Structure formats: structure tokens, C-alpha cells
Amino acid sequence: xxxxxxxxxxxxxxxxxxxxxxxxxxxxxxxxxxxxxxxxxxxxxxxxxxxxxxxxxxxxxxxxxxxxxxxxxxxxxxxxxxxxxxxxxxxxxxxxxxxxxxxxxxxxxxxxxxxxxxxxxxxxxxxxxxxxxxxxxxxxxxxxxxxxxxxxxxxxxxxxxxxxxxxxxxxxxxxxxxxxxxxxxxxxxxxxxxxxxxxxxxxxxxxxxxxxxxxxxxxxxxxxxxxxxxxxxxxxxxxxxxxxxxxxxxxxxxxxxxxxxxxxxxxxxxxxxxxxxxxxxxxxxxxxxxxxxxxxxxxxxxxxxxxxxxxxxxxxxxxxxxxxxxxxxxxxxxxxxxxxxxxxxxxxxxxxxxxxxxxxxxxxxxxxxxxxxxxxxxxxxxxxxxx
Amino acid sequence: xxxxxxxxxxxxxxxxxxxxxxxxxxxxxxxxxxxxxxxxxxxxxxxxxxxxxxxxxxxxxxxxxxxxxxxxxxxxxxxxxxxxxxxxxxxxxxxxxxxxxxxxxxxxxxxxxxxxxxxxxxxxxxxxxxxxxxxxxxxxxxxxxxxxxxxxxxxxxxxxxxxxxxxxxxxxxxxxxxxxxxxxxxxxxxxxxxxx
Numbered sequence: 001x002x003x004x005x006x007x008x009x010x011x012x013x014x015x016x017x018x019x020x021x022x023x024x025x026x027x028x029x030x031x032x033x034x035x036x037x038x039x040x041x042x043x044x045x046x047x048x049x050x051x052x053x054x055x056x057x058x059x060x061x062x063x064x065x066x067x068x069x070x071x072x073x074x075x076x077x078x079x080x081x082x083x084x085x086x087x088x089x090x091x092x093x094x095x096x097x098x099x100x101x102x103x104x105x106x107x108x109x110x111x112x113x114x115x116x117x118x119x120x121x122x123x124x125x126x127x128x129x130x131x132x133x134x135x136x137x138x139x140x141x142x143x144x145x146x147x148x149x150x151x152x153x154x155x156x157x158x159x160x161x162x163x164x165x166x167x168x169x170x171x172x173x174x175x176x177x178x179x180x181x182x183x184x185x186x187x188x189x190x191x192x193x194x195x196x197x198x199x200x201x202x203x204x205x206x207x208x209x210x211x212x213x214x215x216x217x218x219x220x221x222x223x224x225x226x227x228x229x230x231x232x233x234x235x236x237x238x239x240x241x242x243x244x245x246x247x248x249x250x251x252x253x254x255x256x257x258x259x260x261x262x263x264x265x266x267x268x269x270x271x272x273x274x275x276x277x278x279x280x281x282x283x284x285x286x287x288x289x290x291x292x293x294x295x296x297x298x299x300x301x302x303x304x305x306x307x308x309x310x311x312x313x314x315x316x317x318x319x320x321x322x323x324x325x326x327x328x329x330x331x332x333x334x335x336x337x338x339x340x341x342x343x344x345x346x347x348x349x350x351x352x353x354x355x356x357x358x359x360x361x362x363x364x365x366x367x368x369x370x371x372x373x374x375x376x377x378x379x380x381x382x383x384x385x386x387x
Numbered sequence: 388x389x390x391x392x393x394x395x396x397x398x399x400x401x402x403x404x405x406x407x408x409x410x411x412x413x414x415x416x417x418x419x420x421x422x423x424x425x426x427x428x429x430x431x432x433x434x435x436x437x438x439x440x441x442x443x444x445x446x447x448x449x450x451x452x453x454x455x456x457x458x459x460x461x462x463x464x465x466x467x468x469x470x471x472x473x474x475x476x477x478x479x480x481x482x483x484x485x486x487x488x489x490x491x492x493x494x495x496x497x498x499x500x501x502x503x504x505x506x507x508x509x510x511x512x513x514x515x516x517x518x519x520x521x522x523x524x525x526x527x528x529x530x531x532x533x534x535x536x537x538x539x540x541x542x543x544x545x546x547x548x549x550x551x552x553x554x555x556x557x558x559x560x561x562x563x564x565x566x567x568x569x570x571x572x573x574x575x576x577x578x579x580x581x582x583x
Binding site: 041051072173180 | 427428429431446447448449450451452453454455456477480481484489
């Protein structure tokens with residue numbers, strides 16, 4: 001019997017495994033009749049998943065956790081049996097801020113500690129001269145973009161809640177708003193950084209892989225209750241997404257063409273392929289920077305959900321005051337990421353399941369240990385832990 | 388806001404017609420303090436300045452995510468909460484998402500009052516969708532009529548038929564091929580373009 005599913009997504013390159021799985025017929029081959037629904041906001045995706053208009057969705061990993069904990073919104077337990085992307089975000093700054101940071105830079109411009117310290121000096125001198133605080137845009141209060149941005153600037157001594165303004169903007173508005181001078185920088189996924197660079201209004205300052213070597217980004221999310229009622233459908237969806245993720249890594253040009261379709265992402269295939277190749281134009285003058293870790297979809301075990309990543313994201317929510325620390329909530333957060341469902345769907349277990357994905361490789365702070373989140377958070381100077 | 392005063396409502400919608408329909412409905416129901424924001428640039432700044440009790444936003448609006456941030460800004464004096472936070476009324480949540488509207492409410496409003504406002508928004512949004520639908524259908528019907536008339540003209544000229552005969556020929560062809568008469572007319576136009 002064919003299962004009919006409605007699956008929501010936001011037009012971003014890290015929806016690639018899902019879009020390819022549907023458009024290449026991998027879901028149909030699994031007996032799934034999937035209708036992909038393009039959405040305009042994460043709020044809509046969350047609410048439509050909540051009330052059952054969507055059976056599954058491309059979702060920000062932190063939203064899956066916040067929903068499961070009932071932080072900031074209705075409590076809705078989510079299961080994430082598949083990780084749609086590792087890394088993939090970048091920080092883009094206006095030409096003026098780029099020049100200011102470069103003028104204060106003491107060290108390598110791709111070293112996030114050097115740029116964060118330079119940013120702190122820019123912030124201090126602006127304050128002294130009575131200039132308006134810098135405004136930084138990201139995509140959602142519960143987003144990797146928010147946490148990556150904060151993690152970076154705080155390492156240089158900039159308090160994101162006191163020293164700058166943090167605002168939320170829809171990704172398609174980022175380049176335009178940067179050009180108009182209403183914001184000074186943004187952190188967003190592909191292809192929106194490249195679009196700002198191509199328009200000559202921004203410089204890509206950092207790939208998120210500079211800040212964290214391995215950061216879970218988007219997940220394939222389903223309601224936990226739905227996953228319990230439809231285990232075979234979940235398994236079929238995971239298998240189709242796994243084929244999609246594998247296809248993305250081995251057929252980048254075709255993937256880029258599929259994603260470029262107007263009803264998918266709707267931007268030039270060439271811009272999309274830069275992200276898949278990790279070969280990006282970072283300045284309007286045409287400077288190219290390459291990274292083997294820009295966006296991981298179907299390689300280095302990126303698709304297998306790692307509960308330790310959920311723990312790190314939960315720790316960020318605590319660090320920035322979105323919730324307070326609780327051992328039980330930490331456990332719930334980690335249980336959102338479901339490697340067991342992933343392994344079961346693909347008939348794996350034992351050795352594969354036991355293999356460790358390796359550390360986050362954060363450029364600052366101690367090694368993250370989910371068994372000691374409080375100790376980890378206590379080691380950061382910004383913000384001072386008051387709870 | 389006191390219990391007796393009229394709550395201040397902000398409508399965030401890029402469609403001026405839908406916003407007008409909603410605004411009118413709210414005014415009729417006695418809500419006189421209604422402000423419409425159609426410009427998404429500096430949306431948050433305007434909302435902070437207006438300090439509304441209720442914010443209504445259409446679900447096609449990407450700026451909904453920007454509004455959600457207002458829950459999180461710790462220094463904001465008044466924090467709006469999403470209507471969805473109250474899970475007691477699943478049917479009204481469903482109705483609101485179906486209609487394509489979402490509401491954010493600042494603490495302090497009575498529950499019955501909120502429900503009546505949200506219900507009103509839902510019914511006005513649905514009324515607008517119906518209107519839009521009718522408009523689209525009328526437009527399509529008009530377009531189709533034009534195509535049929537042009538196809539009729541071509542048949543009359545090429546085959547020396549009367550207007551009535553040309554129409555009957557298209558209709559019987561449509562019935563035989565199980566197609567709409569508009570489609571047959573369109574293929575006549577296409578063919579005549581090609582054969583020019």
C-alpha cells in the first residue's frame with residue numbers, strides 16, 4: 001500500500017537529501033507518495049507539523065529540541081531519525097564591517113578567535129564614539145545560526161545580548177537588508193551568503209566549519225507519536241533520504257539542477273553547486289575559498305543523528321537564557337535525535353552504531369561533555385553564569 | 388491595558404485588500420484601534436512603537452519568524468505569546484492554520500475576548516480566500532471566452548461556417564475527445580499559428 005505524505009521544507013541547500021529523494025523517485029521506490037510543500041517560515045513548518053498538516057519536515061535541529069521541551073512554544077515531542085546536514089552556514093558581513101574588522105585584525109583572517117577579538121575592538125571603539133550598536137541577523141531564535149553567531153562573538157569578549165543587536169530575518173531578505181544598511185552582518189545557510197557576495201553587498205567572513213568542525217544543522221523531523229504509530233513509514237522515509245544523501249554527494253551537478261527548480265529553491269544551479277562543492281566566492285572581488293567541510297550531507301556519517309549534538313544545542317539554549325539547566329530536559333533533548341531509528345531502517349547496528357563521530361572541534365572553550373553541561377557552561381566568560 | 392478599554396490590534400499583511408476586509412470586520416465588532424502594517428522593513432521597530440495587545444499575521448508572510456523573536460527578547464517590556472500556546476482549543480488552531488492566519492497576544496487579555504477576535508480573523512480570512520477564488524474563476528472564464536471567440540472566427544473563415552455552426556463543431560469535437568471546449572479552441576489557435 002502506498003503511504004501518502006506531506007513533507008514541508010524551507011528553500012535551502014541543506015534540504016537536498018529530501019528534495020532529491022522525492023524528485024529522483026527514491027521515496028516512490030519505497031512505496032511513499034510524498035508531496036513536498038515549500039514553506040516561508042520555520043514557525044509555519046513547526047505549526048503545520050504540530051497539527052498534522054505535515055507528516056514530516058525539514059527542520060532546524062534546535063527547533064526539534066525546543067518543541068520537544070516546550071520552550072518558547074507548544075510542547076510537541078519530535079523524533080529526528082535522519083540528519084539532513086552537518087555545517088553549511090556562513091557568516092557574511094557588510095563591506096564596511098569587513099574593512100573595520102580587517103583593520104583591527106591581529107592574526108589570520110580565517111581564524112575565528114582573531115576575527116572575534118577584532119570584532120570586540122570594533123564594538124568598543126563604536127561605543128566610545130557613540131555610534132549605534134552593530135545589528136546582526138539570524139534566522140530564528142532557536143537556530144544553529146543564532147548559536148554559532150553567539151559562540152563566535154562571545155569567544156572574543158562580545159556579549160551578544162549587551163553589546164550588539166540580534167534580530168531575526170527570513171533568509172531571502174538577508175542580502176537586501178545588508179545592502180540597505182539596516183543590518184551589519186548575518187549568519188544563514190546556503191545559498192544566501194553567496195547571493196550577498198554576488199550582489200557585491202557582503203563578504204563571507206567565516207564558514208561555520210571554522211567555528212565548529214562538526215555541527216548538526218537540519219533534521220528530518222516527525223512527531224514522536226506518529227513515528228510510534230508508523231514505524232514502517234519512518235523506516236522507508238529514512239532509506240529514501242539515505243539514497244538521496246548519497247546521490248547528493250556523487251552527483252553534484254544534477255543535484256544542483258534539481259534544487260534550482262523554481263518550486264524547490266529557485267536560484268541558479270551554479271550558485272547551489274558552489275555550496276555542494278565547498279568552493280565559494282567570499283568577496284565581491286572574486287576571491288575563492290575552498291573547504292572540504294562546508295556542507296556534509298551524505299559523507300562522514302553526516303546523516304546519522306548524534307545525540308551529543310542535541311546535547312550541545314540544548315547547552316546553547318541554557319547558555320543564552322532561553323531555558324534553565326535541568327538533567328531531565330537534557331535527557332529529553334538527547335532523545336530527540338534517533339540513531340536507533342536510523343540504524344534500524346538501514347539494517348545496521350553493532351559496529352556501525354557504536355562508531356564515534358568524533359568531536360565538535362570548537363575553536364574555543366573546553367571539550368564538550370554531555371555528562372557535565374554545567375561545568376562546560378561555567379567555563380565561559382560571556383555571559384557570566386548567573387543561574 | 389485595562390479590562391474595559393479596546394485592545395490595540397496590529398494587522399501584518401502584505402495584501403491590502405485582505406487587511407481592509409479584516410480591519411472592517413474588526414471595526415464592526417467594536418474594535419476601533421486597528422493598525423495595518425504592510426511594509427516588512429523595520430517591522431519589529433514599528434510593532435515596538437505601536438505596542439499592540441494583539442498581532443495578527445498571515446501565514447504566507449516570511450516575517451512571521453521575526454515576530455517569534457519577540458518572545459525571546461529578554462529586555463522587551465511586554466512579551467506576546469502565540470495563540471497556539473494555549474492547547475486547549477485544537478479545533479480553533481486547526482481552523483486558523485487552514486485559513487492561513489496566526490495571532491499573537493500580549494498577556495492580560497481575557498480568553499473569551501481573544502477567541503472572539505481570532506474567530507473573526509479566521510472567518511474574514513476565509514471570506515477573502517473565497518472572494519479571491521471567485522475572482523480567479525471569473526478571470527479564467529473570461530479568458531476562455533476570448534479564446535473560444537477567436538477560434539470560432541478562424542473556423543468561420545477557413546471552413547465558411549456560420550458562428551453557430553463553428554460553435555457546434557467545437558462542442559461536438561470536445562465531447563468526442565472528452566476535452567473542454569476551451570482546450571479545443573486553444574488547439575485551433577495553436578494550429579492556426581503554426582500553419583500561418
